[in-house]
Amino acid sequence: MSQITRRQFLRSAGGVTFLALTPIGSGLFAAAGTDLPKFTALPYIQPGNSSLLIDDRESIVVAWQTELKTAEFTFEYGATKSYGKKAQVTRSVRRQGTGDTNQCYNYAAELTSLKLSKQYYYRLASGGQTIAEGYFSTRKKRGEPVRFAAFGDNAHGDPGQRAIAYYTYQSKPDFIMNTGDNVYESGLDSEYIQYFYPIYNSDAADPAIGAPLLRSVPFYTVLANHDVPHKDALKNPAADFDEDPDSLGYYTAMHLPLNGPTAPTNPTAVLGNAGLINEFKTCAGDRFPTMANYSFDYGDVHFLCLDSNLYVDPTDAALQSWITSDLKGTDATWKIVVAHHPAFNVGHQHFKEQQFRVLCPLFESLGVDFVLYGHEHTYQRTMPLKFQPTDASKAPDVTPEDRRIPGAFTIDRSFDGKTNTKPNGIIHVTTGAGGKELYDPDFDNSPEKWLHKDDDNTAYVARFVSSAHSFTLFDVEASSLTMTQIDETGKEVDKIQVTKT
Numbered sequence: 001m002s003q004i005t006r007r008q009f010l011r012s013a014g015g016v017t018f019l020a021l022t023p024i025g026s027g028l029f030a031a032a033g034t035d036l037p038k039f040t041a042l043p044y045i046q047p048g049n050s051s052l053l054i055d056d057r058e059s060i061v062v063a064w065q066t067e068l069k070t071a072e073f074t075f076e077y078g079a080t081k082s083y084g085k086k087a088q089v090t091r092s093v094r095r096q097g098t099g100d101t102n103q104c105y106n107y108a109a110e111l112t113s114l115k116l117s118k119q120y121y122y123r124l125a126s127g128g129q130t131i132a133e134g135y136f137s138t139r140k141k142r143g144e145p146v147r148f149a150a151f152g153d154n155a156h157g158d159p160g161q162r163a164i165a166y167y168t169y170q171s172k173p174d175f176i177m178n179t180g181d182n183v184y185e186s187g188l189d190s191e192y193i194q195y196f197y198p199i200y201n202s203d204a205a206d207p208a209i210g211a212p213l214l215r216s217v218p219f220y221t222v223l224a225n226h227d228v229p230h231k232d233a234l235k236n237p238a239a240d241f242d243e244d245p246d247s248l249g250y251y252t253a254m255h256l257p258l259n260g261p262t263a264p265t266n267p268t269a270v271l272g273n274a275g276l277i278n279e280f281k282t283c284a285g286d287r288f289p290t291m292a293n294y295s296f297d298y299g300d301v302h303f304l305c306l307d308s309n310l311y312v313d314p315t316d317a318a319l320q321s322w323i324t325s326d327l328k329g330t331d332a333t334w335k336i337v338v339a340h341h342p343a344f345n346v347g348h349q350h351f352k353e354q355q356f357r358v359l360c361p362l363f364e365s366l367g368v369d370f371v372l373y374g375h376e377h378t379y380q381r382t383m384p385l386k387f388q389p390t391d392a393s394k395a396p397d398v399t400p401e402d403r404r405i406p407g408a409f410t411i412d413r414s415f416d417g418k419t420n421t422k423p424n425g426i427i428h429v430t431t432g433a434g435g436k437e438l439y440d441p442d443f444d445n446s447p448e449k450w451l452h453k454d455d456d457n458t459a460y461v462a463r464f465v466s467s468a469h470s471f472t473l474f475d476v477e478a479s480s481l482t483m484t485q486i487d488e489t490g491k492e493v494d495k496i497q498v499t500k501t
């Protein structure tokens with residue numbers, strides 16, 4: 001580092017090639033010699049409201065946050081560094097913790113009418129001074145190779161989170177798909193500031209620090225249990241604004257596709273002070289509660305991202321109808337579902353939260369290839385399987401954590417991902433080892449522990465890694481998909497290939 005300038009380093013690191021903002025402690029950044037507000041989040045790339053792949057109609061959101069002090073920003077973008085287009089910048093007030101004055105501004109620049117599969121440059125400026133310059137790439141078209149990284153249960157500032165951020169960055173993904181419990185302990189805006197932006201958008205790329213991912217790489221996530229950590233009077237999970245005035249950072253920090261049901265049957269419940277809830281809803285706008293479920297395409301992959309929290313009834317007819325029309329409506333070669341609570345998981349912590357098993361026959365009939373989960377802080381890959389529930393009576397009961405769904409397994413034991421690359425059934429992958437402390441460290445290489453009498457001791461897990469944090473890298477082409485699990489030292493710990501003819 002001492003031999004190169006900071007600017008040269010950032011150029012080599014990718015993403016932002018110039019950043020006038022320097023860290024001044026406590027998660028704040030300032031532009032020296034100006035009276036600009038201090039930044040609580042550096043510019044970060046969000047997917048925005050893009051679902052179908054339509055050339056010239058692609059959009060991206062670049063967001064940032066500052067202390068509650070007014071400033072005028074201009075945001076330019078274009079296919080070259082002469083930019084040429086100005087984005088509309090919106091600003092809203094957002095709570096950043098407890099206390100009446102603990103507020104900030106959330107900014108979002110929406111970049112529209114973009115081409116697919118193209119690199120764009122951006123510049124954020126204020127009063128004629130450049131604050132940040134960077135670049136990003138839009139989504140790949142059909143037929144183009146895609147690389148994405150998946151991990152969950154991650155941001156709490158731990159060494160494992162930082163190492164996974166670094167090795168994810170080293171793998172140069174097109175985007176990140178987070179499998180939920182993105183920010184601990186309670187999905188608060190103040191926790192995003194403490195544990196999310198500084199590590200996934202750090203200036204330095206270092207396994208002990210993190211990496212400058214968010215400034216150039218879109219980050220998708222799903223709603224999970226740590227986003228709704230309180231209880232209502234009926235003991236259903238809820239976000240309580242009396243307990244945490246900056247609850248539900250998911251709906252304000254993230255800008256994800258808005259093609260899910262606008263009025264879900266079981267929306268994320270909010271409780272507490274009406275003024276705080278109103279402030280949250282004003283900031284979230286039409287993202288709340290629509291953004292609980294969404295779908296999008298990327299290259300030859302269709303992703304369906306679902307809220308799997310305990311308050312969701314997966315037998316709900318409206319939800320199943322939307323899932324069916326979404327999965328039927330795509331002509332993508334590959335279909336991947338993402339939800340936080342694993343339907344098939346042999347770990348100790350959350351074995352009984354099996355409510356999403358009732359959706360498996362639907363997923364199987366509609367050609368889903370993979371379902372990705374988090375929740376268990378381990379890596380688990382099942383053999384390809386089909387599942388028919390025999391007693392789904394606990395699935396709609398939205399209060400208890402005992403949502404066991406017994407049923408009949410049909411397991412493809414001949415698939416090995418090497419010589420036989422054509423699975424007969426869905427491969428379920430729990431990739432919840434993204435940073436928080438690991439579960440079941442004694443389960444590594446102990447297949448005898450991966451059996452449950454509730455499942456008639458059926459062996460359905462092919463690989464289980466809990467001795468190290470890890471993330472999942474997918475390389476997807478039109479007729480071939482490679483999935484690689486990489487641990488917190490950069491070592492490959494699992495690899496399979498799936499092919500289609």
Ligand SMILES: [Fe+2]
Nearest residue numbers: 181224225375
């Ligand atoms: Fe979880």
